[in-house]
Amino acid sequence: MPSERKSARPQTEQPGTSLSGKKSRSNSQEFAFKQLREMIVTGRLAPGTWMIEADIADRLSISRTPVRGALHWLQRDGYVIAAGNGNKSRLIVAPLTKDDARDLYAIIGHLEGLAGRQTAQLPQKARATVVRRLKEFNAALAQLSRDRRSEPNRIFELDLSFHRTIMEASAGPRLKEIHRIIHSQVERYWRLYSGAIVNKLSLSVAEHNEIIKAVSSGDPDRAEKGLQTNWQNGVERLSTVIDSLGERGNW
Amino acid sequence: MPSERKSARPQTEQPGTSLSGKKSRSNSQEFAFKQLREMIVTGRLAPGTWMIEADIADRLSISRTPVRGALHWLQRDGYVIAAGNGNKSRLIVAPLTKDDARDLYAIIGHLEGLAGRQTAQLPQKARATVVRRLKEFNAALAQLSRDRRSEPNRIFELDLSFHRTIMEASAGPRLKEIHRIIHSQVERYWRLYSGAIVNKLSLSVAEHNEIIKAVSSGDPDRAEKGLQTNWQNGVERLSTVIDSLGERGNW
DNA sequence: GTATACGTCATTGTATACAATTTAGGTTCG
């Protein structure tokens, strides 16, 4: 197995400058991935459920091969984990626990803190654009908060847009990718406990305003701290809910 | 495709309490993964090289199925990426660039900063144990620094042990996993430019001492900042080298 | 009654054939 040999090929050049990430033609694998993710996020596939390749393949009317690929993706994104039972690699839907949420929120807080720091160091002009978008999203959140209309999905989307704006503005590809993965995990907690979280929306809106000010004035330390605080407070709010409701779907 | 149905199975119970993560007997896939990773890290598979399933399978004398799995793992860990060309998912060995290094180092600095913060908040007794280990590793590094003996591999291992000690002490599973992945990417840069970095070892040793002090005294802010600074200075040192040597293996 | 050995079944691991689709090269026409 030693010896050198690289997959040498002509490899003339990279044609298009890869404008943006296009979607490939619909695969079975992608189909399976989306189906399973949807079911996990919505809770139809409960945490702890065994993911059996053959079962899934049957129900989706595809073969095990694309299912296996989809499971790899789900594992990469943290939706399923290897059941540490013994030695056999058995996959289960990742459990939702308070400890896991703390882990997750702390990570995303610091990751966004980093991005926020970088965003606050952008040239004034670029920052202005970012700030404008942030204000739009936060205004919409404030509106929902005042209305007391419980639209968890919309709130989630707006909150995500707010935070993603900061990431897009300055984060590198790796940071964006990690953020995407971690945030997709947060979504599971959000969906499960959203009903009880939404009440506290106004608090989050206030924290967002602090972040906006920091970015607007180009203060990296303040921006970083603002993001960290927002997530830290978020996990405190979530923990309170989990304590009162119990750890759903973890057995 | 809607309708509910979970992978219902007897699922009597989880037998063993999962003592620890044993290694599965997975043969071909794990073999392929290790082989390919080794070749990428050592540079025998140059950045930008196309990863052709059939080629790899032939050369490793296995079928495409385990190769595909191995490629998924490599992709998860960031060793290979989807060539952004167009829509087709073609995998290439991830390029090494100065921008990517900056992205990487900033991320790991903040992630370890988080872990360092948490470690510094541990009970005094636990911190003492951590500090003792940190001092051992750093003493060994200091020794190598004084000897001016160029043992990049050993230096890398010791530095990794130092940082990993902090992670193990307080990081949750998710944080540890992300750290593992990101650090494995750092290893590629380290190996490629180690010869020129080793000279600056004494600087890193000094920074480590600052971190040790922070943990020892239970100062979270100082610990976080110390880790961030260590990585930030690290990428500055690396950038200098890359500037003088050029971006190897990126074309 | 308990424990150990054995056999069966569920599940994942691997190989391979075939289908689909993109890429490359060359030819023709403007």
Place this chain on the structure above:
DNA sequence: CGAACCTAAATTGTATACAATGACGTATAC
């Protein structure tokens, strides 16, 4: 000389058969 098209080859996507392994239940011995 260049552009559009067309064909052939390279590569990945999918299905399926079979092998290997570990878990569980049953029977038998003590």
